[in-house]
Amino acid sequence: MVEKVSNTSWYGLALQALIILATHEGICPSSVMAKKLGFQSTFLRKVLTHLVKADIIQAKEGRDGGYSLNKSPEEITLAGVYHALTAELFPKGFLNVQSKECFAPPTQDALCDLRDEMEGWIIEGLEKKTLADLLNKRLS
Template sequence: MTEKVSNARWFGVALQSLIVLANYEGLCPSGKLAEKLDSKSVFLRKILTHLVKAGLIQAKEGKNGGYSLVKHPSEITLAEVYESMSAETFPKGFLDVESKECFLPDTIHALCELRTEMEGWILEGLQQKTLADLMKK
């Protein structure tokens, strides 16, 4: 897994961006996307860069440029989106016990394993859902 570079907020904005793109006819300019999501364009472009690198969306630069989905929403799993964001699953410090002297080494190890297991559960659940599942009417 790549180094975690963002937080769960990025995952939420990425999902919302993909839903807007799925419902948008043609290329959606980043300014229009930011307007629809009530987000800052600079922040949104950082997220879109991750989605492009993951092969979930494509970008066309220039005056008539914008973003569009590469795949149908039913082919994009939420796990793909999550992994493209390298999102931190839990808030900073969640079950961070490595430096705590009040726990025995076995307890520290068990808590660290629990954190890893929980992330696995989340990814497993996200693998079961697609972008299309979020768009059902």
């Protein structure tokens, strides 16, 4: 089983890899994507594994292997990519309310609710955007 990540930089890398796949004809090797993105292909493949498991992209193994989109750019929501990674939206420690010395339980609950509500707002916005939207902005 692939563990979910908690590094928000993986989300940005995943989106950039999807843009490359959307503009690349045929299967794109991870080495090609890694070179364009300035990352090692082994690290990039860790990120791409999450997108394969979510059925957003497909992987072909072997000498002529690589990756391709499994859906059209219009069908890939940015929220879908977020959920594939299940990255923590906020940096580690953001609204950390574990300290019982500083906050009473009702305050801790209120801050946790606020953090969850903020994440909901962002996910709601990501649901409205697709990979096609990013491609259209890139080309305009």
